[in-house]
Amino acid sequence: EPEVTQTPSHQVTQMGQEVILRCVPISNHLYFYWYRQILGQKVEFLVSFYNNEISEKSEIFDDQFSVERPDGSNFTLKIRSTKLEDSAMYFCASSDRTENYGYTFGSGTRLTVV
Amino acid sequence: AQSVTQLGSHVSVSEGALVLLRCNYSSSVPPYLFWYVQYPNQGLQLLLKYTTGATLVKGINGFEAEFKKSETSFHLTKPSAHMSDAAEYFCAVMRNSGNTPLVFGKGTRLSVIA
Numbered sequence: 284e285p286e287v288t289q290t291p292s293h294q295v296t297q298m299g300q301e302v303i304l305r306c307v308p309i310s311n312h313l314y315f316y317w318y319r320q321i322l323g324q325k326v327e328f329l330v331s332f333y334n335n336e337i338s339e340k341s342e343i344f345d346d347q348f349s350v351e352r353p354d355g356s357n358f359t360l361k362i363r364s365t366k367l368e369d370s371a372m373y374f375c376a377s378s379d380r381t382e383n384y385g386y387t388f389g390s391g392t393r394l395t396v397v
Numbered sequence: 398a399q400s401v402t403q404l405g406s407h408v409s410v411s412e413g414a415l416v417l418l419r420c421n422y423s424s425s426v427p428p429y430l431f432w433y434v435q436y437p438n439q440g441l442q443l444l445l446k447y448t449t450g451a452t453l454v455k456g457i458n459g460f461e462a463e464f465k466k467s468e469t470s471f472h473l474t475k476p477s478a479h480m481s482d483a484a485e486y487f488c489a490v491m492r493n494s495g496n497t498p499l500v501f502g503k504g505t506r507l508s509v510i511a
Contacts, residue, residue: 287440316498326441326487328498339498374440385431386499390440 285309289375289389296365296396304360304392306375315358316376316386317350319343326374332358365396399424399490401502409508416460416475418505420488423469429491430471431499432462436484444486447471458482483509 288307296302308315317329330340332350347369349361358377362369372393376386404419422428432444445456452464458481462473471488485506489499 289440318499325503326489326499326501328500331498341498376441385443385446387443388433388441390438 285387287375287377287387287389289373289392291392292390293393294395296394298367298396299364302362302365302394304362304373304375304394306358306360306389307356308358308375308377309379309387310356312377312379312387314338314378315350315352316378317360318374318376318388319371320374320391321368321371329360329373362394365394367396370394370396399428399492399500401488401490401500403486403488403502403505405505406503407506407508409510410478411510412480413477416473416478416482416507418473418486418488418507420462420471420473420502421469422471422488422490424490424492426492427466430462430464431489431491432456432460432471432473433487433489433501434484435487435504441487444473478507478509480509480511483507 290305315332318326320326328341330344331338347363351359372391374391375389378386400423402421430447433441434444435441444460445454447454447464455461460475462471485504487504488502491499
């Protein structure tokens with residue numbers, strides 16, 4: 284069964300450093316998303332991406348965040364200057380209209396900012 | 398704005414007993430509704446979804462949920478719990494225009510006692 288792949292599974296970074304989280308969506312999917320889950324809290328929407336541009340973003344997705352699809356397969360989330368409160372599990376997801384709106388999520392990247 | 402309320406952050410059942418996880422939603426228009434399961438150290442897996450049609454939806458692993466518009470509910474049930482059902486369960490809502498952000502509840506941790 285097709286999967287969404289995320290790398291790395293766990294990343295530790297120092298406060299103020301830039302991090303890039305990587306995702307390989309399912310190959311025929313057209314819509315891409317990032318969500319995050321702070322430990323013990325609910326999963327929150329960050330951003331959606333379609334046709335090489337952001338289609339929707341939440342208030343969490345401020346100027347510190349950016350997304351990119353640098354080639355035909357990868358979808359990345361960059362955090363420019365990490366803060367302690369950015370520590371969370373970050374999930375990538377992709378979907379295709381023909382699948383009747385069920386997202387496929389990756390296994391997540393646990394980001395720890397120290 | 399849409400929101401999801403999951404009653405009970407932790408539910409504990411005996412093996413073989415009925416599983417009932419409660420979800421109520423708030424939406425100005427009939428939404429699409431989802432249940433996801435998260436096993437330890439894994440991503441979010443789609444259990445089932447309601448978009449249109451039959452209000453009783455069957456999913457994987459013997460789970461089902463019923464959309465009740467009058468009660469704004471989408472409770473998840475399974476007739477007989479198995480040890481392997483122990484996980485975190487998330488109810489989510491999506492605007493019915495499709496491929497729009499999911500809004501998640503806070504999750505319910507299901508424990509199954511032998």
